[in-house]
Amino acid sequence: MSAVRPSLHNLDPIGPGHRVTLGETLPLKLDCGLDLGPFRVAYCTYGTLNADKSNAILVCHALTGDQHAANPHPITGKPGWWGTMVGPGKVIDTDRFFVICANVLGGCMGSSGPAEIDPATGKPYGLRFPVITIRDMVNAQAMLLDHLGIRQLFCVIGGSMGGMQVLQWAASYPDRVFAAIPIACAAKHSAQNIAFHEVGRQAIYADPQWHKGDYFEHGTIPRAGLAVARMAAHITYLSEAALHRKFGRNLQNRERITYGFETEFQVESYLLHQGSTFVERFDANSYLYITRAMDYFDLAAQAGGNLANVFQGSKTRFCVVSFTSDWLFPTSENKEIVRALNAAAANVSFVEIETDKGHDAFLLDEPEMFRTLKGFLDGCAEVRGLNGAAP
Amino acid sequence: MNEQRSLVPSGHRDIRRDLLLIAEMVAPKSRLLDVGCGDGALLEYLAREKDVDGRGIEIRQSGVNACVARGLSVIQGDADSDLPDYPDAAFDYVVLSLTLQATRNPRKVLHEMLRIGRRAIVSFPNFAYWHVRLQLLFGGRMPMTAALDDPWYETQNIHLCTILDFDELCARDGIVVEQRIAVDGRGNRDGWRLQGSMANIFGAQAVYLLRRRGT
Secondary structure: OOOOOHHHHOOOOOOOOEEEEEOOOOOEEOOOOOEEOOEEEEEEEEOOOOOOOOOEEEEEOOOOOOOOOOOOOOOOOOOOOOOOOEEOOOOEEOOOOEEEEEOOOOOOOOOOOOOOEEOOOOEEOHHHOOOOOHHHHHHHHHHHHHHHOOOOEEEEEEEOHHHHHHHHHHHHOHHHEEEEEEEOOOOEOOHHHHHHHHHHHHHHHHOHHHHHHOOOOOOOOOHHHHHHHHHHHHHHHOOHHHHHHHOOOOEOOOOOOOOOOOOOEHHHHHHHHHHHHHHHHOOHHHHHHHHHHHHHOEOHHHHOOOHHHHOOOOOOEEEEEEEOOOOOOOHHHHHHHHHHHHHOOOEEEEEEEOOOOOHHHHHOOOHHHHHHHHHHHHHHHHHHOOOOOOO | OOOOOOOOOOOOOOOOHHHHHHHHHOOOOOEEEEEOOOOOHHHHHHHHHHOOEEEEEEOOHHHHHHHHHOOOEEEEOOHHHHHHHOOOOOEEEEEEEOOHHHOOOHHHHHHHHHHHEEEEEEEEEEOOOHHHHHHHHHHOOOOOOOOOOOOOOOOOOOOOEOHHHHHHHHHHOOEEEEEEEEEOOOOOOOOHHHOHHHHHHHOOEEEEEEEEOOO
16 A cells, blocks of 8 residues: 555645635635635745735746745755746846745645545545636635735736636736736647546546545555656657657667567656656646646637637736747647737737747746746836835 | 848937837827837837837747847737737837838738728838939849848848839828838938939838828
8 A cells, every 4th residue: 555645634734835724704606606615725925025015926837836836845855846937036036026826726735625625524525626727726816815915916927727827817807917927828728738638637547546536545546547647748748859859769778679568768767757756746636627627728718709808908918928849838829819919909928939848848947938038027017116126 | 021121320329210210200108019120129219218108010039039028018920910910999000110012912011000000100112212223224133222132032022112102002092191201321301302202213211101091
């Protein structure tokens, strides 16, 4: 029997940061029709909120990210997932800005999700947790901001599913978002992306240790299924060129092929490693819920099918970013957002970053992205009257 | 869209003199779209000097990224394909400087500019400039001037026209010329040679301020 991570049974937030209980008096109305409340949101903050609370930046994490954007991860010990972007003197300069990053609703790092104990049964929710959407995640974040007394965010930024949240923020709360930076995302999840997610979910369902979501009660976790889901997904985050550059057809710890089914190629070893480390820090049911939330995302559908209507009258300053080698959220899908923003006469910039690193480029050291985003944020800060002075 | 080249060096805070002519047609605090904005020099100048709320479209991604890094609102795109996205009268001015001749469908581009902007500002090299005429007449080869500096096999200028041609298109399509400034090869705009019909001979390039009739 494999050891269960204490994080999945323990309601205390893991590692540094805060956790707040929200929705106690007024529950969160979920898209699925259910009310959720009270519920918990775990979050980290960096920097200092200024006197008029105008320097807050909300960082939205991606599918497998969490609130630990700029501090070492409490489980893996690795640097924060966006330590390249967030920190003193970085693009999101914590000497100037107050940065908030919250674990999404449905996540497994301290915010309410399927691993949380259902007070009604005393057991983890599992699949009895309500199905959530990107909009539910954003509404939960808005309640967190109310709790923090922040009326308007200076900026909302995020890549991939984080970018979807950015778009939803701009759509749902236009007056609360001064600037929005959706990176490597789309206004709707494509059929191909839903297909990849379904492969991952099926891998989890197929693992006998999954037990229809009640694996904690059986004292196990569906390691194999979740690892395969991660492996399949991880391929979509890279590019053919990057895989070739990193691994080519290089063999793993051997001189020649052995005509067997052990790990022959380096790329296999790499993927196995990605899968096995992932299961140590991520909950399989959370993976189901969050991939589902992405699949449901279709912003135009919230406005009668016309994406431009979503942004009509928006005063938010947008900067859309895509990457040339990203085939999960290709430039064409990012440009659809730009086109809709133009049709709404919104204030929009759009940059495409030349890179062979694929979708994951938004997490990596991309000097051109840093340079343009810094310029965009500086320009916005000037208009907003945040003239570089530390709070 | 071809890269905009400096016709005449300008001493005025790093902005080309032909852009300065455009800038003087723009009212302060207006909303403006610069199509083919290059490195954003005009947008930056207008934001600084006239408090203009500017946006840009630029075909070269490197130019776009440079603009955004300077705090300007710019997207990658081009005049032929991206103008239809914008709603009617979204801007006070839509600017197209030294680029009309490089578009696939200049007439359509012109009408799109006047649809999304209350005014359009267009500049182009005058193919009836006397240098051009003489080179073709006596040299017998495709003319090359400061404004037309690529050989025929490399130029992106596929729809060159003269001042007369442009005036005629405006008249035919119900476009009102509110102002026209022609400049000679040295950037001068004054003198009888650059007024009226003489401009078509002595003007190296022209800048037009346009609106639709009845607006």
